[in-house]
Amino acid sequence: MFRIVAKKELAPRIKLFDVEAPEIARKARPGQFIILRVDEEGERIPLTIADFDQKKGTITIIFQEVGKTTELLGELQAGDSILDFVGPLGCPSEIERFGTVVCVGGGVGVAPVFPIARALGEAGNRVVSIIGARSRDMLIWEDEMRNVSSELLVATDDGSYGIKGFVTDILTGVLSREKVDRVVAIGPAVMMREVCRVTPESIPTVVSLNPIMVDGTGMCGACRVEVGGKTRFACVEGPEFDGHQVNWELVLKRSKMFVEEERIAMERGGCRCQENARR
């Protein structure tokens, strides 16, 4: 069992947990993920690591309640435990001195971008960060991102904060204004696709894919993605890939594989939620 030592609500339905997992905290690197299972009847879901603290022995995860599992997870309180928590999985981000790097985070994707931006900054890069959300109240970790960036730019869809528009609008401006050596983008698949449309092929653009997964160790092949025309397993060969090479149509279609089942799961009787609430 893995104890939740801190819980924060960052935005409506977006929650942060610090989870006690000292061994994982010792090994975790930016870009990696964990897989958790809330309880005995739960599914295994991957979440990208938002932060890790070797001293405290904790892993920070940030998630948005979008389905049954994330909803059940969100009901847990500090002091409660998560049944299974395994990682660090996947390959760490490539951290080097590239020059100027633009880190783009959309929605809850700001969280996994954070440790990458921090590491890139520590490696001597100029880090321009662009974060975005639907509206001001949905924007997370602005201060954290500002702390690790040379410059922070914000966009909201409704214009309630920062510029009105998308992260790609800001990115276009940055690209026309200065020489950029690398772009890292994490967020909804559509956002990552659009970022890759904005960046020229000459600028390496790294995206972190979060496909449907089961075991996360290369065993089931559920997380198949097509990169450069070849099938790759995101869990062991990713989760980061060259965004210009990703078959986005496939990513988007595969993400909808179990839409119907997700709806059925959400409608499942309330008895178990109450049980969880009592814990």
Added chain:
Amino acid sequence: MSGERKKIIPQKHPMPEQEAAVRCRNFDEVALGYSEETAVAEANRCIQCKNSPCVEGCPVEIDIPAFIKMIAARDFAGAIKKIKEKNNLPAICGRVCPQENQCESKCTLGKKHEPVAIGRLERFVADWEMAQPEPIQVQAINPLGKRVAVIGSGPAGLTAAADLALMGYKVTVFEALHIPGGVLVYGIPEFRLPKAIVAREIENITRLGVEIRTNYVVGKLASVGELLEQGYDAVFIGTGAGLPYFMDIPGENLNGVYSANEFLTRNNLMKAYKFPQYLTPIRVGKRVAVVGGGNVAMDAARTALRLGAEAYIVYRRTFQEMPARREEIEHAREEGVKFELLASPIEIKGNEEGRVTSIICQRYELGEPDESGRRSPVPIPGAVFEMPVDTVVMAIGQGPNPLIPQTTPELKTNRRGNILAKEETGETSMPGVFAGGDVVTGAATVILAMGAGKKAARAIHEYLQNKG
């Protein structure tokens, strides 16, 4: 007794089973097991021949005639003790071993009649033990003060762990998933191997002092080298064949195409057949094509059937060449799995949403035998047909899981990614590191993996004794 000859019953006592029409709609075990009376009667078929060839056919060298004699004498406790001298997973082996190719294929009685049903008898005593309030006590352990790390809690790892524990080593088993058992829990369906039985056998192994750490991915949390640095005196790698193969045909990434590993893991490990009580989903639709002819393919097809679909096995050769056990093929046929033989998909078609709608298959005929000894399929020019299906399960084999070799460059592997290890000892290119089972041989059977675990345990013991 002298001069008096027992009257030989030519056939094995039949195995009681759930009716095919009933069982194809539930996940309960198909084979129900012998009663005491039937077991004793079957044990009495054994002629206790002098040279006992059956033992040679057993990869873990169980003293088969001895335990059968004890069953005949109704000494079931004695029989299970005798088996456990060599085999720590009898309830599993009694269910999933291909006995017809092993012990039973060598049975003296089998030359003229059906061989003794050794597998069913093994299962009988193992189940008898499980029904007792306490497991039959195993031998005492003299601690040797040394630690061994076992990576992977499948058949190879569990066997190595149990044998090493019995020799007096402190053993820790590292398992990446949340439940130990490897292929026994994620791969083999409940109706063929109930998970409660696997759990019980593993519990017996932990009683020997073996510690099992789940949710621990070696290669990520610690490398093999780091385990040695942390104070393990030797390491056994039994990580199995967990890398699914695909056919590399158009449409293979459409929604509705699963690897057999994914399809079975969702059902067996994650209990998707109980969705939405269990939250892991599985979607099969009306018609499912399972590509392949091995035991894994049969398991997938029978699972699809139980999920309410019409299930087809699509296989390039004929029944004669199918690698699956006869019994499994028979069970599948009885339950209503249909067979599309001498055919193989060349393309998978889908709709606008990216969901599978059909497979395009090439028709084959059989040519000369290939290197596997099976007659190889030759495509018939122009013979192509379309099968409307909602789901395709690729059960064409698995490769070794790459996580350990990737993170342990000292470990030599072959071109297919299998770890190179000596057959008799499991020694690898890395001192103190041994490997066995599917990660070395490629996908094979539970019992062969157990045999490899056993040999490696012996070799590790020898290595650690010499190391001083």
